[in-house]
Structures are given as structure tokens and as C-alpha cells.
Amino acid sequence: MACQVSSTPYAHLSSIIKDNKDQKECCVCLYEKDLTVVFDCNHHVCLSCFKKYSISKLNSRQFKYDANIGYSLGCPNGCSNTLLRELHIFCLMDKSNYERYKTFGAEEYVFYHQGVLCPTASCGCGLILDESNLKVRCPLPIGCGKAFCRSCKTLWTDDALQICKCQTDSQNDNQAFSYWYQLFGTRRESSLAVYKKCPGCSVNTEKDGGCNAISCTRCGMTWCWICELEFRNDCIQSHWF
Secondary structure, three states: OOOOHHHOOOHHHOOOEEEOOOOOEEOOOOOEOOEEEEOOOOOEEEHHHHHHHHHHHHHOOOOEEEOOOEEEOOOOOOOOOOOOOOHHHHHHOOHHHHHHHHHHHHHHHHHHOOOEEOOOOOOOOEEOOOOOOOEEEOOOOOOOOOEEEOOOOOEOOOOOOOOOHHHHHHHHHHHHHHHHHHHHOOOOHHHHOOEEEOOOOOOEEEOOOOOOEEEOOOOOOEEEOOOOOEOOHHHHHHOOO
């Protein structure tokens, strides 16, 4: 006899954990279980597989952030528009992983809104600030109170300085490029930019060599370092690698 959701510890998640009255197979293990998580595509996932699926995606940071839903997962079969809306479902993971999930979700919220995380190892406070602010101070009491450069994420050790060393280096690079361009007449200014934002998730990306096809480790998008758009075949023809 199938158990009832209302008589289990999952009663508060009854909108998404369903009694499997029709004995639908779990789309992962293919077994029929009494309680399943049901996605909008009507695929069922048993609770055991859902926990493993969630932890696996969490470890590789492959949850998706949606402005209307939050930090969530879609169907394991890859069906579109199936992000779970009841985010408390992820408490099915163990406590430590659920805490990691909440931390990652908060960070993704900050990234989505073009914010930054305090680079101090013991802090990591998320800050959403005016885009024009290069010098950022992590606020007390929620943060550590230390100042850092929004661009290069290094601590601002001298409060008397009004410009970070990375900006000075960038100016020197531009001067060097102008001289080099006048000599050789070839544009490769992209190689002078150390950091650029991924067009898929806006996370800062560092390039220290290699070709201009960048694979983002956070959102998975492959994008072009030159045109800063999703990588296309014509990028190979029009850009130098």
C-alpha cells in the first residue's frame, strides 16, 4: 500500500513530492517508488535519486539561477522550462549540503545583479554597489570592513591611493599597445585584457594564454574572448588564434 505524503516528514512539500499512485517509474533508476518529486514535464524522480542528483549538481555548481524562481534545478532528462519552484525541496539533501546550496544561491544572486564578493578569505560577503565604484569597502558589521579593488579583487592596502595598481598597469598596457600597433599595424588588444565577463553569467573570467574560445566553468557557455559573445564558427575565420 502506497504511503501518503501527508503522513510523512515531507507534508510541507506536498506541492512537489507526490504520492505515486500511478506507479510511474523514476526517470533515473527506473524503479517504481511510493513518493516521487514531479517536474513540470511530468517526469518522476524518486527521493533517493533526487538527493543524489541534487548533490551531484551542487558539487559541480550546475544549479541554475532564475530571477523569478531562484537557485534551482530542472529535470534530469534535460527538459526545458522545468526548474523547480519550491526551493525548500533541496532540504532533502543533508544539512551541510543544504547550507552550501543556500550559500551558492546567495552568491549567484549577487553575480546576477552585477555584484561582487569580498575577496577576504574569512569573509566572502556579497555586495551590490554602484558600478562606478572601483574602491569597495566591505561594510561592518555584516562584513570584514576591508577595502578592495572591484576590478582585480585585491585588497586596497593603502587608503591614500585613489587608483589601484591594476588600473595603472592597464594604462601602461594601452600605451604599450599603441606603440606596438604603430609599428606592426595589427590589432590584438584583446590579449591585453586579463579579465572579462562571461556573456552567459557575468562572472569575471581570467585569460592567461591559449586560444580565444573560453569555456565558462560556472554556466558552461563557450564564448569568444574577442567579440564577447557565444562562440560561433565564424569566430575561427574572423579572429586570430
